[in-house]
Amino acid sequence: MQVCQICGNDIDFRLHHCPHCGNEQEKDGQNQFKAGRRELHQKTINLEKGLPTVQQALIKFEQELKTARLERYRLLTLIHGYGSTGKGGVIRLECRKTLDYFQNKGKIVQVIYGEDFHHRHGVVKHLLSRFPILSRHPHLNKKNKGITIILLF
DSSP, X not given: OEEOTTTOOEEOTTOSBOTTTOXXXXXXXXXXXXXXXXXXXXXXXXXXXXXXXXXXXXXXXXXXXXXXXXXXXXXXXXXXXXXXXXXXXXXXXXXHHHHHHHHHTTSOSEEEEGGGOSTTXXXXXXXXXXXXXXXXXXXXXXXXXXXXXXXXX
């Protein structure tokens, strides 16, 4: 066993990619693997900007999701807002329905709602162990209902 230098998890020394974070492991001069230079690629998508209709926001979301996949982003922060009514906005609700559908179809690995994005939540604890850089995420531990975290692949 050895340790991935990107995420810090134990990995089999024969593997070329870390099974936890997916980073390529390169051999050093002693036939041991060292972590590649790739890191967790993150992107923020703001669907609130410009006060779009629900339909416009969903179209933008699907376009941004396709682009993020092509650009090999692993983690997205989706800003959909909570809504001025205090009950949750329509864009938020429709985005979450779409995300649940995508996750059930296997197009998205994980969805973490903003109110669950704290270091004590089981899924987030696991994500933080895989990607320690997430401990600096500006929305971590804020219980922000206006965002959703998406893990792509």
